[in-house]
Amino acid sequence: MSSSTESLYLRDLGGLLKEMALRAKKEALSASEADRGFALGRLMAMHEVISLMQQQADAFGLDVKDIGLEEISPEQDLV
Structure with missing residues (x-):
């Protein structure tokens, strides 16, 4: 991909979303009972976003x- 504004945007956005998704996984694993539902919902949303962007x-x-989404597999890293 060229280094156009659009390609730079996609790479940066993908990297930021990857970081958010991995953080959502950590938060879901460490969430209290009261916060677990929200944390799991957020993780599921991130799974769908990363998966859709890769597809x-x-x-x-x-x-x-x-698009900055190498080294992440929604089916392995976000479940």
Whole structure:
């Protein structure tokens, strides 16, 4: 992917979302009983977002590295 504003935006956004998703997983694992439902819901949402972005990248012929979502697998890292 070129270094256009759009590609830089996608790479930065993907990296930020990856960080958020991994933090959501940590928070879900350490949440109290009272907060567990919210934390798990947030984790499920992040799972869907990361998964959708990776599927769309594939559909558009983009490498997940180009959108900052390499080294994360929703099915392994976000369940």
